[in-house]
Amino acid sequence: MSGLKILFMGTPDFAEASLRALCSAGERVAGVITGEDKPKGRGMKLGFSEVKSYALSENIPVYQPHTLKDGAISGLLEEINPDVIVVVAYGKILPGYVLEYPKYGCINVHGSLLPEYRGAAPIQRAVLDGKTETGVTTMYMASGIDTGDMIYSERIKIGENETVGELWDRMSELGGKLLLKTLDGIENGTAPRIKQDEKKATYAPKIEKEECKIDFTQSAKSVHNKIRGMSPYPAAYGFLDGLAVKLYDSEEVCGGKFAQTPGSIASLTPDSVVIVCGEGAVRIKTLKPEGSKAMSVRDMINGRKITAESIFS
Secondary structure (H helix, E strand, O other): OOOEEEEEOOHHHHHHHHHHHHOOOEEEEEEEOOOOOOOEEOOOOEEEEEHHHHHOOOOOOOOOOOHHHHHOOOHHHHHHHEEEEEEEEOOOOOOOOHOOOOOEEEEEEOOOOOOOOOOOOOOHHHHHEEEEEEEEEEEEEOOOOOOOOOEEEEEOOOOOOOOOOHHHHHHHHHHHHHHHHHHHHHHHHHOOOOOOOOOHOOEOOOOOOOEEEEOOOOEEEHHHHHHHHHHOOOEEEEEEEEEEEEEEEEEEOOOHHHHHHHHOEEEEEEEOOEEEEEEEEEEEEEEEEEOOEEEEEHHHHHOOOOOOOEEOO
């Protein structure tokens, strides 16, 4: 446990895991800055971020500024006077006056092995690209997007059929552990500063809605990676006889050649549907037709939403 006074900035569950790790270790979290409340669910009622909910449960003061620009939180920084600011998936770019305020700087927990996958969606992009390994990096924040000097990093394997949701959960826990190590190193002066190699930098922009559409003329591996790389959210989808259907629980079909047109159904059982791709095929176990809840292939068959003659496009 370090003796540093910490201001934490983060919003989603990935960030909550780091905040939880800090609190469990007895670190001094003097305040939390998180995103503004947003409408959630069918009723579109304002909901708290995961970080806000946890912070309130720990009686940590929570702040939700609309903007950080033009010195908007200068007074708050002076009031809290943190030794270090920890930033995990906060969602806003930090202006210079924030970056320069704390004695030990602003520390970020990033879901990739920097300089690979800088940007908003590093975990999703790693799965979409079919990577077998990724990791978490802590770094000193700078004015560029994920360009600061690295401190520590740790690798993690990606399972062949692992979804981004499953990987996300594992990496969030790893991020919390690496953060504690980082704070100890910063306080006792052993934390390194490792320059990033700009020649090896790659970028991971956020997932756009248009990317979620599946192109079944691609290889089965590419289709499988897209489905698991967007599961559970925002979810990859195809059109089944003109109806948008989200696909989950995929795997590549090993062996066999398929003469049917990509998108055709090679086999249909109550347990799974095998869809032909440009090369190979994928097996799907769970589907979610537009306007319906997620359901098994059995339920799709019973509801007459899919037949052996159906075609995905």
